[in-house]
Amino acid sequence: MHDSAARTVTPALAAAIVAVDPIGTRGAVIKASAGGLRDRWMELLVRLLPSDSRLRHLPLNCPDERLLGGLDLVATLAAGRPISEPGILSQVDGGLIVLPMAERMSALSAARITSAIDRQELLLERDGFAARFPSRLGLVVFDEAHGVEERPPAAILDRVACHLSLDGCTAADLVSSYEPSDVRQAREQMAGVGVSDAIVEALCAAAVAVGALSLNASLLAVRVARAAAALAGRSNVTADDAAIAAQLVLAPRATRLPMEQETEEAQQQQPDQQAAEPATRDAADEGTGQVQDIVVDAALASIPPGLLAQLQATDRRRNGAPPPGRAGKPTKSTSGGRAQGVRRGRPSSRTRLSIVETLRAAAPWQALRRRERPRAADRIDIRFDDFRIKRMKQRAQATTIFVVDASGSSALHRLAEAKGAVELLLADCYVRRDQVALISFGGRGAELLLPPTRSLARAKRNLGAMPGGGGTPLAAGLEAAASLADTLRCKGQTPSLVLLTDGHANLDRNGKPGRGAAEADALAVAKLVKETAVQALVIDTSRTPQPQNARLAEAMGGKYFPLPRADADGVSRLVRSQRRGVP
Amino acid sequence: MRALYPFTAIIGQDEMKLALLMVAVDPSISGVLVFGDRGTGKSTAVRSLANLLPPMRVVTGCRYHCDPGANGSGCEECQERGRAGRLPSELVPVPMVDLPLGATEDRVVGALDLERALTRGEKHFEPGLLARAHRGFLYVDEVNLLEDHLVDLLLDVAASGENVVEREGLSVRHPARFVLIGSGNPEEGELRPQLLDRFGLSVEVTTPDDVATRVEIVRRRDAFERSPAKFLETWLPEEERVRAQIETARRLIAQIVVPDAMIEHTTKICMRMGTDGLRGELTLVRAARALAALEGCGEVDLTHITRAAPATLRHRLRRNPLDDSGSSARIDRAISELSGA
Numbered sequence: 007m008h009d010s011a012a013r014t015v016t017p018a019l020a021a022a023i024v025a026v027d028p029i030g031t032r033g034a035v036i037k038a039s040a041g042g043l044r045d046r047w048m049e050l051l052v053r054l055l056p057s058d059s060r061l062r063h064l065p066l067n068c069p070d071e072r073l074l075g076g077l078d079l080v081a082t083l084a085a086g087r088p089i090s091e092p093g094i095l096s097q098v099d100g101g102l103i104v105l106p107m108a109e110r111m112s113a114l115s116a117a118r119i120t121s122a123i124d125r126q127e128l129l130l131e132r133d134g135f136a137a138r139f140p141s142r143l144g145l146v147v148f149d150e151a152h153g154v155e156e157r158p159p160a161a162i163l164d165r166v167a168c169h170l171s172l173d174g175c176t177a178a179d180l181v182s183s184y185e186p187s188d189v190r191q192a193r194e195q196m197a198g199v200g201v202s203d204a205i206v207e208a209l210c211a212a213a214v215a216v217g218a219l220s221l222n223a224s225l226l227a228v229r230v231a232r233a234a235a236a237l238a239g240r241s242n243v244t245a246d247d248a249a250i251a252a253q254l255v256l257a258p259r260a261t262r263l264p265m266e267q268e269t270e271e272a273q274q275q276q277p278d279q280q281a282a283e284p285a286t287r288d289a290a291d292e293g294t295g296q297v298q299d300i301v302v303d304a305a306l307a308s309i310p311p312g313l314l315a316q317l318q319a320t321d322r323r324r325n326g327a328p329p330p331g332r333a334g335k336p337t338k339s340t341s342g343g344r345a346q347g348v349r350r351g352r353p354s355s356r357t358r359l360s361i362v363e364t365l366r367a368a369a370p371w372q373a374l375r376r377r378e379r380p381r382a383a384d385r386i387d388i389r390f391d392d393f394r395i396k397r398m399k400q401r402a403q404a405t406t407i408f409v410v411d412a413s414g415s416s417a418l419h420r421l422a423e424a425k426g427a428v429e430l431l432l433a434d435c436y437v438r439r440d441q442v443a444l445i446s447f448g449g450r451g452a453e454l455l456l457p458p459t460r461s462l463a464r465a466k467r468n469l470g471a472m473p474g475g476g477g478t479p480l481a482a483g484l485e486a487a488a489s490l491a492d493t494l495r496c497k498g499q500t501p502s503l504v505l506l507t508d509g510h511a512n513l514d515r516n517g518k519p520g521r522g523a524a525e526a527d528a529l530a531v532a533k534l535v536k537e538t539a540v541q542a543l544v545i546d547t548s549r550t551p552q553p554q555n556a557r558l559a560e561a562m563g564g565k566y567f568p569l570p571r572a573d574a575d576g577v578s579r580l581v582r583s584q585r586r587g588v589p
Numbered sequence: 590m591r592a593l594y595p596f597t598a599i600i601g602q603d604e605m606k607l608a609l610l611m612v613a614v615d616p617s618i619s620g621v622l623v624f625g626d627r628g629t630g631k632s633t634a635v636r637s638l639a640n641l642l643p644p645m646r647v648v649t650g651c652r653y654h655c656d657p658g659a660n661g662s663g664c665e666e667c668q669e670r671g672r673a674g675r676l677p678s679e680l681v682p683v684p685m686v687d688l689p690l691g692a693t694e695d696r697v698v699g700a701l702d703l704e705r706a707l708t709r710g711e712k713h714f715e716p717g718l719l720a721r722a723h724r725g726f727l728y729v730d731e732v733n734l735l736e737d738h739l740v741d742l743l744l745d746v747a748a749s750g751e752n753v754v755e756r757e758g759l760s761v762r763h764p765a766r767f768v769l770i771g772s773g774n775p776e777e778g779e780l781r782p783q784l785l786d787r788f789g790l791s792v793e794v795t796t797p798d799d800v801a802t803r804v805e806i807v808r809r810r811d812a813f814e815r816s817p818a819k820f821l822e823t824w825l826p827e828e829e830r831v832r833a834q835i836e837t838a839r840r841l842i843a844q845i846v847v848p849d850a851m852i853e854h855t856t857k858i859c860m861r862m863g864t865d866g867l868r869g870e871l872t873l874v875r876a877a878r879a880l881a882a883l884e885g886c887g888e889v890d891l892t893h894i895t896r897a898a899p900a901t902l903r904h905r906l907r908r909n910p911l912d913d914s915g916s917s918a919r920i921d922r923a924i925s926e927l928s929g930a
Contacts, residue, residue, distance in 0.1 A: 030814075070691040088703045113777055117731045118691050124632065126591060129689040131696035131718060134703045160776065164627045201811065203804075210803045219796050222628035224807050366695070369706035386707075463775035 015253045015308070017047055017175055018182040020168045023233045023254070024144065025054035026192045028102050030229040031167035032123060033144030035158065035258075038172035040106075040150055046180045047172065048104075051146070054182065054189045060101030062094050067115050070132070074118060077133035077362050083386055088134060095122045096130070096139035102146055108158035109151035116159035119145070123165060133362050167226035169258035184237065192236035199232045201243045208245070208298040212252050212305050217261035227251040245297045249304035257308040351395040363394035403499040405441040405458045406431060406581060409487045411507035412448030413478040420547055421446060424506055426574025428456065428465055431581060441499075443490060447483030449476035454486065458494065477519065480511035480558075481527035484535060491540045502541040503564070504581055507555065508548035525554060532561035545569050545577060592817040596637040597827040599630050600806050601797055608790045608900050609638050610831070611879040612768050614838040618789035618875050619747075620769035622732070622780070622904065625794030631772040632730050639685035641832045643839070645724060649677040652716050653723050653763045654684070664763045684725030686718050686767075690734055697742060698754050699761070714761045719752045722767040732771030733778045740784055743769065747787050789872045791904035793917070838882035845878050847889045854891065854927070858898055861923045864905040873901040895924050 017036075024034050038044040052061065070076070075093030082089045094103065095118070103119070105111065122128045128141040145166050149158050157163070209227045213219070231251040235243040353359040368388045375387040410424040428442050442465065444456035456465055484505070491501040511524035515531070535542055542564025546555040551568035559566035569576060599606065605623055612618045623631045647654035648667050655663035657678040663671065670676055688697065699717035706712065718727065729735055729743075746752050752765040769787060773780070785791075797803055813820040852874060859870045874889075876897035881889045903916045 074689075074691045076693075082707075087708045114690070114734055117734050117777070118689075121689060121730060129687055131689055131692035133693055134695055134700060134715065136696060161627065161774070197815070203808070206807050206811070207800070207804050210807055211800050214798065214800050214803065219798065220626065220628045221796055221803065221806060224803055225628070225810055228807055228811055366701060366703060366706075369701065369703055372707060372710055374710065461776050461778050 015250050016179045017170055017172060018050060018180050019250065020170050020254055021047060021051040022054055022182060022184040022189060022237055023230055024168060025051055025189045026237055027196060027229060027233040028144035029100070029142045031144060031226060031233060032165050033102055033146050034168035034170065035147040035149055035163060035166050036170060036172060037149040043172045043175055043180065044148065046177065048146070050180055050182055054184060054186055056190065060098045061104065062098050063104045063106065064094055066107050066110055067112050068094065073115070074128065074132060075130050076135065079361055082365070086386065090135045093128070093130070095119065095141055096128045098143045099140045100142055102144045104146045104148070106148045107150055108147045108162065109149050109156040111159055111162070113159050113161070116161045120161045120165055164220050164222050167230050168254040170254065188237065192233070196232060196236045199235045199241060199243060201228060201232060204297050205231065205243050205248050208248055208301040209251060211298050212301040213256050215302050216256055216263070216305050218256045218259035223255060223259050227255040230255050245300045248297065248301045252301045252305035253308040257305045260305065263306070352393055353395055358396045360394045360396045364388065364392050367394055368392040403441060405443060405494050405499055405501045407487050407490055407501055407503050408442070408444045409483050409503060409505045410444065410446045411478060411483070412446040413476050420506055420508065423574050423577060427577035427581065429462060430574055430578035445483060445486050445490065447479050451479055452483040452486035454490065477513040478511050479513035480507065481515040481524065481531045484528060484531040485515065488531060488535050488538060491538060495538070503535065504543045504545065506545045506547055506577070508546065510554065528558060529561050532558050536561060536563035543567065543581065545580065592821060593637040593640060594633050594813050595821060595824040595828055596634060596641055597831055598809055598824050599634055600809065601802060602630060602634065602794050604900060605634055605792045605794050608792045609634060610835065610883055611790065611876055613638060613642055613835050614882055615842060615875055615879040616768045618872060618879060620788040620790070622785070622788040622791040623772040623794060624775050624791065626796045627774055629794040629796055631794060635728050635770050635772060636685060639683065641828065641835060642683040643832065643836045644680040645683050646678050647681050649679050653720050654681065655764070656724065662764060684722055686722040686725065686727050688718055688727055688729045690731055692718065692739070694738065694742065697739060698752055700756065701759055712759060714754070714759055716763070719746055719765040720763055723765050725767055726770055727767045728770045731773050731777065733773040733780050740781060744783055744787065785904050786868070788904065790876060790900040792900050834883060837885065838879070841885065842878060842882040845881050845887060845889060847874055847878060851889050851891070851894060855894055857927055858923060859902070861927060862902050862906055862920060864902055869902055869905045873897060876901050891928065898924055
């Protein structure tokens with residue numbers, strides 16, 4: 007029994023499970039680059055799904071009128087009365103929506119999709135239309151991210167049951183032993199498949215043991231287990247089915263390892279005491295205990311190898327909180343400017359015409375105008391006064407990057423104040439839609455402690471204890487900041503940089519000691535910062551102002567402020583006052 | 590309409606459930622904000638609250654479901670008709686209106702009926718979600734992702750209790766008083782302070798971490814999904830009990846006495862917490878009174894205030910980023926210090 011449980015679930019089996027219950031499982035997240043294997047997986051899924059299943063591709067960050075629905079202007083103009091256009095979410099009831107490049111999806115798009123999924127009903131309240139559409143559907147989420155910084159929105163990941171990576175898979179893993187007829191049969195049997203209490207307990211205990219804490223994970227695991235049982239032609243969920251669910255649903259969401267694993271993996275950090283406790287305590291119960299072992303083992307066997315390293319890197323920040331955000335994909339919600347209502351005005355190359363509002367303005371006068379100009383009676387008569395333009399939010403997303411010197415004796419104090427300033431800035435950043443990021447440097451290198459965010463909650467979670475002391479790799483810190491600033495600029499944002507330091511750089515770019523080389527490197531990187539034209543601010547926290555810090559500021563083309571006894575309030579006030587000067 | 594998971598079958602999350610019952614008893618508490626982890630049943634609880642609310646009496650045919658008993662505070666039409674004589678009335682369910690993300694302004698505030706304007710050239714006002722929510726609840730899920738211009742609208746209407754529409758030559762005003770309920774995950778972003786202030790109560794929900802509770806939650810959800818009708822039937826007696834509790838509390842609340850000493854105590858707590866403005870105090874008294882009513886007490890005592898304080902004050906505290914103890918801990922500390930003194 008242990009053998010079968012430890013066997014890795016193939017992507018082909020995952021496709022069959024999704025085909026059996028696309029709505030209950032909410033589908034799958036597929037991590038793979040576009041093309042090749044991923045297409046094969048999708049073909050397999052389509053082949054297994056009933057032939058009348060609906061399947062729609064959703065363009066990335068699809069505008070609301072396409073996603074939710076609204077006024078169909080062409081039809082409206084032709085018919086002379088308002089005609090609605092259905093949104094994609096309202097047309098896939100019972101089927102699946104494919105989300106390509108989900109790692110770039112905005113939190114706003116994600117929220118619209120998850121709301122339809124949760125309610126299983128789409129509420130349309132747009133352009134004069136109020137309607138409800140059934141929207142029982144699942145998602146096929148394509149995650150094409152490289153590295154851990156980019157991830158699909160946490161809200162989406164949380165709701166979709168099966169998470170699988172096609173890395174290291176071969177074409178053989180995509181050969182299904184199931185036929186569409188098996189899926190059809192399993193769909194019919196699904197409702198009758200029983201789940202014993204022992205199975206539910208085992209799945210819940212395993213979820214807690216590996217730290218898959220969102221309740222959705224446990225709920226989805228039960229549904230996946232039921233689909234797996236139906237697919238195998240069983241009328242009751244067995245430990246094997248639960249093991250499949252543990253591998254597809256729980257393992258990819260793991261944030262920690264149970265105690266037993268510690269010795270084997272030679273873990274350096276102490277896994278959370280709580281993690282292992284429930285598993286061992288419940289194991290006293292014979293029957294349940296055995297099932298539980300199988301399920302936990304299965305989950306452990308398929309925790310991706312890279313996850314351990316990742317956990318070690320991020321565990322310190324996490325503080326046992328549920329892990330939905332994992333990495334900080336910035337919630338770039340207002341990119342390109344969002345419409346901020348409409349006003350009367352004349353369309354130009356810099357403003358956008360709001361067609362619906364223009365029509366709306368013209369509408370009441372139609373009967374009258376038709377009488378004036380009977381020859382054009384079959385058209386909608388729009389006059390200059392009717393034009394309505396969209397007010398767009400012009401300002402780009404601003405992100406303040408704090409670069410904090412965590413070396414030397416006063417590092418802890420300085421870092422605490424920087425964190426305080428970060429939180430103070432975040433506390434009022436909703437109004438300004440700003441983001442804040444924090445990079446620290448010390449010891450041998452620089453580290454991104456807080457990826458750009460405007461969530462105070464995330465900031466608090468990420469800014470846990472932080473090592474101080476060691477050398478001063480100023481160049482490395484600035485380099486990390488410059489590269490982050492560059493990335494943000496590529497996304498159309500406006501980064502600015504705040505450096506908090508007191509001392510002398512003494513490690514060069516490669517981490518080698520030596521004051522002269524270190525300062526030269528720092529100045530060189532500073533010039534690079536100047537090149538990127540990022541607004542920079544150097545806050546000198548040493549007791550007596552240091553000339554080399556002023557030189558550094560000058561090299562960056564930024565401002566220099568000596569601020570001995572820098573406190574959180576002072577720093578945030580300073581940064582805010584500087585920001586106000588930005589056009 | 591899909592069957593809703595029964596309110597009373599939600600396990601744990603007592604503070605959230607109590608806060609929702611409190612606004613159901615006294616709508617003047619003016620709103621609940623539910624912030625916390627995904628999958629904790631936030632939106633389930635809010636939507637299923639509707640099933641527990643006793644029906645309300647409205648003027649028959651009124652588009653804003655005006656209260657036939659409220660003299661002078663109804664819509665223009667009802668005031669007109671009211672002068673001519675008694676208005677016919679009927680009982681209807683209390684509205685629980687969803688304001689979905691992506692809603693456009695015209696549907697929120699109401700606008701010219703485009704269909705009628707285009708086909709018949711008539712100017713006719715089509716009421717929006719604010720009108721539909723009048724005397725009921727307006728629910729915004731993922732409230733921290735709501736577009737800024739809609740937030741401004743809500744703030745405006747919540748402050749005045751009236752929706753004023755001036756567009757396309759239309760000039761309409763109608764009453765719009767509702768309990769605002771918002772939910773969201775703090776990871777998605779912060780809430781604007783002005784909006785935060787509009788919520789009478791704020792509760793935090795977290796995922797339970799003990800296996801036994803989680804097992805029970807999963808089991809009940811599974812039972813509900815497999816056979817909603819049977820599940821609802823099982824929970825019907827419990828739903829009836831809470832419905833009756835709300836009804837009794839609503840009758841009781843007008844007679845509940847708040848002794849001067851208790852008002853004084855409320856003031857002390859608010860001063861100690863440094864909450865801005867009177868709204869905190871006022872809401873705390875109301876919340877404590879609603880709590881007493883739910884428990885069938887004739888008088889507000891210390892325990893009511895103590896239990897109502899965290900939800901009432903949590904979101905009104907000034908942020909202190911360097912004090913990492915949560916808002917709830919700070920309130921508890923203040924209360925225990927005060928009762929010790």
